[in-house]
Amino acid sequence: MDTHDAQGRLEQRLDELLARAGHIGADLLGLHSADSDEAAVEAEADEALLGQSALLELEIAQVRGALSRLKSGDYGVCISCGADITPARLEAMPEAAQCLACAEVGGKP
Numbered sequence: 001m002d003t004h005d006a007q008g009r010l011e012q013r014l015d016e017l018l019a020r021a022g023h024i025g026a027d028l029l030g031l032h033s034a035d036s037d038e039a040a041v042e043a044e045a046d047e048a049l050l051g052q053s054a055l056l057e058l059e060i061a062q063v064r065g066a067l068s069r070l071k072s073g074d075y076g077v078c079i080s081c082g083a084d085i086t087p088a089r090l091e092a093m094p095e096a097a098q099c100l101a102c103a104e105v106g107g108k109p
């Protein structure tokens with residue numbers, strides 16, 4: 001498998017995720033006003049942003065994990081059962097840490 005290609009895609013993905021996380025962080029900081037009506041709306045917006053931010057953090061962790069597995073030579077091997085992850089799966093999801101079977105069972109890494 002061409003791990004060089006995977007590394008390029010993962011690094012690009014990491015950049016995008018970090019940029020989005022940066023925007024969300026800026027939104028969270030910039031939202032607050034003293035007006036109480038607006039504050040309620042902003043609190044809801046904050047919650048949505050925090051949810052997005054949590055998802056982003058998770059994805060960032062997955063991509064970073066994949067990059068470190070590339071470095072250590074464990075990339076493309078399921079972290080749960082040790083089987084090879086299919087190239088098609090890695091193509092669709094370069095940050096995949098588990099083979100399809102383990103991911104479907106929902107086994108935690």
Ligand SMILES: [Zn+2]
Binds near residue numbers: 080099
């Ligand atoms: Zn597996």
